[in-house]
Amino acid sequence: MGLVLLVVIWLITLVSTYFFVAKTWWLPPGASAAAAVIDRHFAITYVLMGIVFVAAQLILGYFVWKYRDRGAQPARYVHGNNTLEIVWTVLTAVLFIGLNLMSSSIWASERFRPAAPGALQVEVTGMQFAWYFRYSGPDGKFGATKPELIDPSAGGESAIGLDPSDAASKDDVVTGTMYVPVNREVEVILRAHDVIHSFFVPAMRFKQDAVPGLAIRMHFTPVSTGDYEIACAELCGMGHYKMHGMLKVVSQEEFDKWLAAREAEKQ
Amino acid sequence: MATPESHVHVHAAPQGFLRKWVFSLDHKVIGLQYYFLALTAVFVGMFLSLLMRIHLIWPNVSLPLFGEIKPETYLSLLTMHGTIMVFFVLTTAPQGGFGNYFLPIQIGAADMAFPVLNMLSFWITCVGYLVMLGAFFVTGGAPLHGWTGYPPLSAVPSAGPGEGAGADLWVISIALFCLGALLSALNFITTTLDMRVKGMSMMRMPLTCWAWFITAILGLLAFGVLLAAGILLLLDRNLGTSFFVPLITVNGQMVGHKGGSPLLWQHLFWFFGHPEVYIAILPAMGLCSQLVSVFSRKPIFGYKAMVYAMLSIGILGFMVWGHHMFMSGMSPYSAFAFSIMTMAIGVPSAIKTFNWLGTLWGGRIRFSSPMLFAIGFVSLFVSGGISGPFLAQPVLDIPLHDTYFVTGHFHLIMGVASIFGIFAATYYWFPKMFGHMMNETLARWHFWVSFVGAYAIFMPMHYLGMAMHPRRYSQLTELNYLHNLLPLQKFITYAAFITIAGQFIFLFNLFWSMKYGEKASDNPWEATTLEWTTATPPPHDNFGGRTPVVSHGPYEYGVPGAASDYVMQTAPAAVTTGV
């Protein structure tokens, strides 16, 4: 039985590890400035924790085989070893807290600072079950919205309850697809109408809950053009699984053209 | 504080079916009642998960009796699966079931401190369970807001199907559960502090007793917070208050709330929720310590370290709740503080693992069925624990939060390791409770199917998570990048079929052995703790009118020079051992 346990534990460990190492199913390619740093730290974590995982399981399997009862010799009558306790406590603490401090500097650089001036502001509104994106237009100001004016079935400006009587609303562009220019920081202002949603763009390594009653500001910088799927990452009701959108990262010229075309449509 | 056997009001064994088996004040009967409640709950919960797995892979299939499962039904199944498993299985069987049965015996007491409260705790919990099941049958059905119940989704009936009466019943059920848990915690703490028999100092208690004691303290401090949160949610839902609900419109309709904070619920819920997961795992850890010692025939390695580790886990467990909220809109500075504490709590868990390995080292391992599950527990705890440090770092939580990575992590620890603790406890204590041994062959089949099956189900979820597959998605057909991940989801479903089927081996073994199992002696495992000194099953007052006197620690196995390879805790003091 000891041998069977060893074989099975080792097999499970090695098979699982294989798929981690082979990256058979892995993080999607990153497309934001932060992705490289985050992915690198992910790799460090998973190598270190992988070593611990493999070592612990292999030792477990080995011990249950080696120390099976073979009748003859008695078990070692030992109550513990204080030195060993101290050593492995310190080592574990150093490993865990060390890893955390490393990642904390990345966290700080991402989240402790507000968006850079000149970042493109996009207001992202989540509602059951769609995302809407609002650009402030040439005046750089977002117009007022009124809950009474919200009409999701009408889409676009009515879905977010844009108040046409506010002057700043005149040039606001509301779309169902998010366009941003490459290599420019994007500040998203996250809002939600009804329940908590979460704006998740895997390729950008970006996720933030959109909470009703709050306007949360977060930023990221896309560094390669392309189309990236947006998923909702907080259970929001029966349509949660189909609350997705598309983030299109294009060149600055294409973005300007696109925005100008949307402005023109409004006239 | 150790006192000799004390006066407890119930001594004459009760007569009559009702007083003996229904409204019993005997902690052993109450323990069995909790256990069988959890047993029905776990099969209900497993069945719900089976339906979930089927729906994910074959969304349009029409099942007999149920018909086609709609996406919102999937979410209700998910919600009830989580709620029933966390509360009525993992918080019920290890503590209410085995703790009730064996804590008093292991410390030499005749019963719990307050037998009437004990009975009340069980019945309140039972009513709570029935109320929870009732949610399936009301208009709108069971709620779909997940076991975490975040408002406004859980606070506003128009936010989704099942969020009407079903959600009210869900909250009421949880509130009742909190009440039962608080009363139970009261009993456990008072009993452990005040009813230990002579010679049973705190540092001579088996680690199971320490685990139950610390779990009870966690419960005492945590369930009140959940109860408070539940009351606030009920008020928001029914009396128009706005504790949690800001000004929102659902489908264009204003719902009449304003100013509340959804994050307030999250703080209250997770202040309870994090200790709750330690409540779910600590008894299994205590039992694992017990079993690796008994079945390696040597003392637990580092008894004191194990006690301090459990205490640290308990204390630190109250300081890490924000790690469930890194993406919630909480201050990033708070996130940093919580993440440091979370990494810190990984340390005592690691210490425990090292000590279990240290106990196996140099042992004479006997591969009884309880030991198999204990070894399985260690392996699963390591696997589930290793994914923790990923999630504990906010920067890595950004991609991994709300993906299958999290689902894999907590299922390995709670959904399997903790369940293995329940299995191990069953195989270990069954002989004492029922006077028969469980069938070893069936037990081994059960172990292998469960061990390999659990890994097959939950290890792949980590791969899904790394590929950023979101969780709680009722259908996988909408997001393009999920298409490559479907084969893995299929594999998980097939593994689930087999693993769930394997649990019926256990169910059969459990009931068959009660009547037909090989007759058990009083101490079939040659273990040293007090429950093995009593008759099988123990008499009404546990020790047959006598009072044990304890002179030794609980793990005196392999004592050099002793007559046998174990020295009972109640052996005469003259038998000198290291503790």
Added chain:
Amino acid sequence: MRALFSTVSIADPAASWDHRGILPPREGDPGGGDGGGVYGSPNFDLRLRRARLGLLVGLTGILMIFISFTSAYVVRQGLPTLDPRTNALVQDWLPVRLPAILLLNTSVLLLSSISMEMARRGALREAALERTASANVAADRTQILWLALTLLLGVAFLRGQWLAWRQLTSSGFAIASSPSSSFVYLLTGMHGLHLLGGVLALLAASAATLLRRAIASCAVAIDVTGWYWHSMALLWVYVLCLLKFVR
């Protein structure tokens, strides 16, 4: 290193013990030391201590409920909320003017604590007398009067709280009118609920006394009820201060 190796010797195999390791009852020992044996006579000090310990533990649980409410209260006060019309954060906390009757209710409750304490001390005194005196001492159980007074005052307090609610509602502060009023109803209501529990315990203790149950049992019940009652009075003072001063 002492823990690693132990010196072991089986010195005295003659200490007779059966195979289950339980020492047989020693002569003259009713099986538990100081008279608290399993079938022995009740040990009052032990029962009292245990009951008080249980109460302390239980009160800790109740404390956590009110700590949660306090935290929600403090957080909510300071929490700005997003006004969707202006997209700006606004503070919407309006303190509630508490009805004056609350002060009267407070006095009633504090008085009831006094009468409760009289009952409690009386019961303990009787229990002490019973243990030391001869069997012919008749218990006079005067604490039943104090219990009745406490009950009366307790019910009066609850009625007063109900009146306070009515006054609040009629002056425009219903439970859902504003966040501050929600908390007033919540905190006073939850306290009232717990005090009602105390009232029920009082009824039970009074019934036990009237039905002339064992003095020791009654004393334990009255003592525990008494301490619970005082805790509820203290809790009320806390709630009142929170509502009055943390605004």
